[in-house]
Structures are given as C-alpha cells and as structure tokens.
Amino acid sequence: MSLIDNIVVSGGTHGNERTGVCLVKKWMENPTCYESLCKSARVELVFANPEAVRLNRRYRDFDMNRAFSQTCLDVSAEPQQYEFRRARELNRIYGPKGPDTKTDLILDVHNTGSNMGLCLILSARDPFTMKASAVLTQEFDDAWIYYQPEERSASPYFGTVAKADVCIEIGPQQHGTLDARLFERTEKLVKRYLELADEWNRGELQKRPPIPVKVYTQLRDLGYPKAWTGAPIEAMIHPDLLGRDYRELRKGDKLFRTFDGKDILYEGEADGRESVWPIFINEPAYYEKDIAMSLTVKSVEMW
Ligand SMILES: [Zn+2]
Structure with missing residues (x-):
C-alpha cells in the first residue's frame, strides 16, 4: 500500500x-x-x-x-x-x-x-x-x-x-x-x-527491521460429528481441547467426546499431514454454521 x-x-x-x-x-x-x-x-x-x-x-x-x-x-x-x-x-x-x-x-x-x-x-x-x-x-x-x-x-x-x-x-x-x-x-x-x-x-x-512472527494460516474448517448433514451433533469438543486455541493438535490426540463418554481422536489430514493448530474452538456463533473449529498450519516468518 x-x-x-x-x-x-x-x-x-x-x-x-x-x-x-x-x-x-x-x-x-x-x-x-x-x-x-x-x-x-x-x-x-x-x-x-x-x-x-x-x-x-x-x-x-x-x-x-x-x-x-x-x-x-x-x-x-x-x-x-x-x-x-x-x-x-x-x-x-x-x-x-x-x-x-x-x-x-x-x-x-x-x-x-x-x-x-x-x-x-x-x-x-x-x-x-x-x-x-x-x-x-x-x-x-x-x-x-x-x-x-x-x-x-x-x-x-x-x-x-x-x-x-x-x-x-x-x-x-x-x-x-x-x-x-x-x-x-x-x-x-x-x-x-x-x-x-x-x-x-x-x-x-x-x-x-524484519520481525519474526508466528503465522497461523487457514487450512480448513472442521464440523461436529453428525450422522448426516443437518442431523443433530453427536459429540462435544473434548475437554482436553477446550480453550487450547493455537496449540498443536497431533494425530491420535483427543478431539471430541460423545454424549455417552467415548473419545473421538484426531485422525490427521487426507494429505498425510499429522499436525494442525485449531482456533475458534467451540465458537458459539459457529454452531449454526456447523464449524467446531478452524484448523490452521503454523509457520514462522519474517515480516
Ligand atoms: Zn463477529
């Protein structure tokens, strides 16, 4: 500019x-x-x-x-x-x-x-x-x-x-x-x-001078587990993940918990990526948009 x-x-x-x-x-x-x-x-x-x-x-x-x-x-x-x-x-x-x-x-x-x-x-x-x-x-x-x-x-x-x-x-x-x-x-x-x-x-x-910054770049939104599009949600954000925005989530980490107490684990990305950094975890306004969190990728850049 x-x-x-x-x-x-x-x-x-x-x-x-x-x-x-x-x-x-x-x-x-x-x-x-x-x-x-x-x-x-x-x-x-x-x-x-x-x-x-x-x-x-x-x-x-x-x-x-x-x-x-x-x-x-x-x-x-x-x-x-x-x-x-x-x-x-x-x-x-x-x-x-x-x-x-x-x-x-x-x-x-x-x-x-x-x-x-x-x-x-x-x-x-x-x-x-x-x-x-x-x-x-x-x-x-x-x-x-x-x-x-x-x-x-x-x-x-x-x-x-x-x-x-x-x-x-x-x-x-x-x-x-x-x-x-x-x-x-x-x-x-x-x-x-x-x-x-x-x-x-x-x-x-x-x-x-250039400043080192941690940049969280949008990867994709992640929805709640549901039987089909438009069905009620079948699980909640896992208590271990709640409030942990910007923290690394690795394949095998706890992601959701069902209403009868079963843990649903993060399975990694389709492209083989095994780590993401979720944000907007449990955002109330996103329930209507079927977004449980936004997944990002973290990098360090000089800005
Ligand atoms: Zn707003």
Missing part, C-alpha cells in the same frame, strides 16, 4: 459483539480519544449493522459478514433481507469494493467466545497490515496472527470493501456481554493501529 488516506474503524458488524460496539460508541461521543493518533489520515467510525446492535443479536436476517462478496453486492434486484441491503449501503459509502474503493483500511472489531486473545486476521499479504500486526505481536503478549487468504472479490467480509483490512477478533467473551479488561486492551490495540498507520505515512514503519 502507498499512503493510507482513509481509515474506517467499525464495530457491530455482528450486533452482539459488544467490544467493538462500545468502542465505536465511546469514540463517537469523545473524538479526542482517537483524532490525534493518525493526523495524516481521515478516520471514520461506523456501527456496521445498527439493526443487529439494537437487537443485541449477531444479525437480524442474515450474517452480514458473509454478504460482501462481489457476487452478493452485484445482485441487480433490491434484496429483501436487511443485511444484504445494509451491505450494499456500506459498499456505496466506503467502497465500491475493488480498485476504486474510497477506503484504504478497515479495522473491523469482533468478539469470539473462543480463547483467542487478540487475534489479528489478515485476508491478504498487504505490506502495512503485515508490518503493523507484526509490531503488535511484540507489544501485546496475547496478540496472534491468523492469515486467511482469499481472493478479495470472492471474500464475504466487510473489511474487503477497503484496499486492506484487519479483522480484530477479541476473546474469550460471551456474545452479548462485555469484559472490561478485554475492552481496555482492544482500545489500546486499535489506537496502536492508528498510530502505526501514521508511522507508515511518514515512511518510518517500513524502515523497521
């Missing part, structure tokens, strides 16, 4: 993820909280899904953070469902998604019920988001990098309306609730992104 002129900080893309909602509300009411942090860029705040925020629910009609693929945005008829309409509106205001977008960077703040700390999700190998996130893993002992590569036009996430984005997933926090310690750490983290964007615009961040 060259210069970062326009930044959007968003909360409430999922209405019951209250850390981002309350952070945006606080900053809207007290602009001095953020306006001096990145004077070289215009910083805007938005409640991405105000209707879901009002309801304190993830969404009203449809998961809005799955509505920003180019295909979804391009449908010619006016959509019936609220979130598809709102996604188009956000795309008109901050996009349009693609090379001509008005927005250089979106920082979209989410919560997870999983034990993921401050998870920085990068959807592309963008030089600013990589460098800034690497710096933040040095400054915050529970910051982690999850790399979820996806062709940008196909990606359904709000952040992909901008040239670059970080989806900031904060946990563990029950949806619909708040945790003061997590709120304060999140605010500090988002402030640092703004300061680092300013450092980038001064040409200084680029000059920092």
Whole structure:
C-alpha cells in the first residue's frame, strides 16, 4: 500500500459483539480519544449493522459478514433481507469494493467466545497490515496472527470493501456481554493501529527491521460429528481441547467426546499431514454454521 488516506474503524458488524460496539460508541461521543493518533489520515467510525446492535443479536436476517462478496453486492434486484441491503449501503459509502474503493483500511472489531486473545486476521499479504500486526505481536503478549487468504472479490467480509483490512477478533467473551479488561486492551490495540498507520505515512514503519512472527494460516474448517448433514451433533469438543486455541493438535490426540463418554481422536489430514493448530474452538456463533473449529498450519516468518 502507498499512503493510507482513509481509515474506517467499525464495530457491530455482528450486533452482539459488544467490544467493538462500545468502542465505536465511546469514540463517537469523545473524538479526542482517537483524532490525534493518525493526523495524516481521515478516520471514520461506523456501527456496521445498527439493526443487529439494537437487537443485541449477531444479525437480524442474515450474517452480514458473509454478504460482501462481489457476487452478493452485484445482485441487480433490491434484496429483501436487511443485511444484504445494509451491505450494499456500506459498499456505496466506503467502497465500491475493488480498485476504486474510497477506503484504504478497515479495522473491523469482533468478539469470539473462543480463547483467542487478540487475534489479528489478515485476508491478504498487504505490506502495512503485515508490518503493523507484526509490531503488535511484540507489544501485546496475547496478540496472534491468523492469515486467511482469499481472493478479495470472492471474500464475504466487510473489511474487503477497503484496499486492506484487519479483522480484530477479541476473546474469550460471551456474545452479548462485555469484559472490561478485554475492552481496555482492544482500545489500546486499535489506537496502536492508528498510530502505526501514521508511522507508515511518514515512511518510518517500513524502515523497521524484519520481525519474526508466528503465522497461523487457514487450512480448513472442521464440523461436529453428525450422522448426516443437518442431523443433530453427536459429540462435544473434548475437554482436553477446550480453550487450547493455537496449540498443536497431533494425530491420535483427543478431539471430541460423545454424549455417552467415548473419545473421538484426531485422525490427521487426507494429505498425510499429522499436525494442525485449531482456533475458534467451540465458537458459539459457529454452531449454526456447523464449524467446531478452524484448523490452521503454523509457520514462522519474517515480516
Ligand atoms: Zn463477529
């Protein structure tokens, strides 16, 4: 990325993820909280899904953070469902998604019920988001990098309306609730992104020496054991695995436990890989998506 002129900080893309909602509300009411942090860029705040925020629910009609693929945005008829309409509106205001977008960077703040700390999700190998996130893993002992590569036009996430984005997933926090310690750490983290964007615009961040980072790259989502698609789940996350996000899971390790107490072991991957690093373990919002956890591969890189 060259210069970062326009930044959007968003909360409430999922209405019951209250850390981002309350952070945006606080900053809207007290602009001095953020306006001096990145004077070289215009910083805007938005409640991405105000209707879901009002309801304190993830969404009203449809998961809005799955509505920003180019295909979804391009449908010619006016959509019936609220979130598809709102996604188009956000795309008109901050996009349009693609090379001509008005927005250089979106920082979209989410919560997870999983034990993921401050998870920085990068959807592309963008030089600013990589460098800034690497710096933040040095400054915050529970910051982690999850790399979820996806062709940008196909990606359904709000952040992909901008040239670059970080989806900031904060946990563990029950949806619909708040945790003061997590709120304060999140605010500090988002402030640092703004300061680092300013450092980038001064040409200084680029000059920092390479930083070794642990990168957790998306491999695949893993569903719950079921007799058939749509059937009720037949097992729970194994107690030995619960809360152990980012830890290595080896072939033969305990994965699920059935309701009558039998252990189901991890069998490795079809390609012969015998180790993975699960995240989003037991995320409540993913039960409806039939995702028990996301499997990643860990590597160490210099960013
Ligand atoms: Zn979310």
